[in-house]
Amino acid sequence: MTTSASPTAALNAAGPAPGRPVAAIDTGRVADLIAQLLVELGEDPTREGLIGTPDRVAAWWSAFLSPAGAATATCFTETLVSDQLVIVGGMSVWSLCEHHMLPMNLQVTAAYVADGEVVGLSKFGRIAQHFAGRLQVQERFTRQVADYLTGVIGREDVAVAVQGVHLCMSMRGVRMEAAHTTTVHTGGRFGSDPVLSQQFLTLAASP
Numbered sequence: 001m002t003t004s005a006s007p008t009a010a011l012n013a014a015g016p017a018p019g020r021p022v023a024a025i026d027t028g029r030v031a032d033l034i035a036q037l038l039v040e041l042g043e044d045p046t047r048e049g050l051i052g053t054p055d056r057v058a059a060w061w062s063a064f065l066s067p068a069g070a071a072t073a074t075c076f077t078e079t080l081v082s083d084q085l086v087i088v089g090g091m092s093v094w095s096l097c098e099h100h101m102l103p104m105n106l107q108v109t110a111a112y113v114a115d116g117e118v119v120g121l122s123k124f125g126r127i128a129q130h131f132a133g134r135l136q137v138q139e140r141f142t143r144q145v146a147d148y149l150t151g152v153i154g155r156e157d158v159a160v161a162v163q164g165v166h167l168c169m170s171m172r173g174v175r176m177e178a179a180h181t182t183t184v185h186t187g188g189r190f191g192s193d194p195v196l197s198q199q200f201l202t203l204a205a206s207p
């Protein structure tokens with residue numbers, strides 16, 4: 001397992017991050033572009049209600065692309081723990097569909113088999129937030145979280161299930177408000193051991 005690696009190094013170790021800006025965005029330039037967009041949409045960015053809107057939107061993009069606390073995956077030695085299924089569920093993150101740039105809400109459940117060491121529980125949520133903070137598709141998000149956790153524990157025994165609600169399917173397009181999409185990655189023993197796989201899927205589906 002990776003123990004207390006540096007935050008940046010640990011997260012970069014997850015490999016290339018499609019769509020993620022290399023450097024911090026130029027919020028002044030983004031605000032100018034938002035003002036131009038408002039004009040193109042028939043608005044007057046200088047009217048009283050819109051003063052400050054371009055800056056707020058730029059600040060939001062900056063925060064969205066740099067989720068606070070993208071963190072080191074702290075691990076702890078636990079000699080009493082062996083072959084134990086650990087599942088962290090109920091993690092809700094927001095991302096942006098890269099086809100329409102509309103929000104998607106992702107309910108994330110992540111699991112691994114602990115053996116001699118345990119991963120700090122909050123880190124599952126931080127990892128999910130990290131990969132949500134960019135233009136995404138749900139399938140790639142699922143895989144990126146799984147690959148990152150695989151790197152943390154140093155074994156393939158990782159499973160990730162994600163249930164997504166995409167506003168591009170509910171507020172526009174086919175307009176199916178109840179539609180939801182489930183993606184599942186099962187690595188290592190989660191793929192080869194039907195009992196473990198079933199335990200994960202059952203617990204991932206429970207509240």
Ligand SMILES: Nc1nc2c(ncn2[C@@H]2O[C@H](COP(=O)(O)OP(=O)(O)OP(=O)(O)O)[C@@H](O)[C@H]2O)c(=O)[nH]1
Nearest residue numbers: 097098099100136137138139166168169172173174
């Ligand atoms: N696989 C996948 N598709 C996505 C995701 N988010 C959005 N999409 C889909 O991306 C597709 C884009 O299809 P296009 O035909 O290019 O765009 P469109 O005409 O706006 O499509 P409609 O949404 O059907 O109106 C749509 O089917 C979306 O539902 C995602 O996370 N994963």
Ligand SMILES: [Zn+2]
Nearest residue numbers: 097099100168
């Ligand atoms: Zn979309």
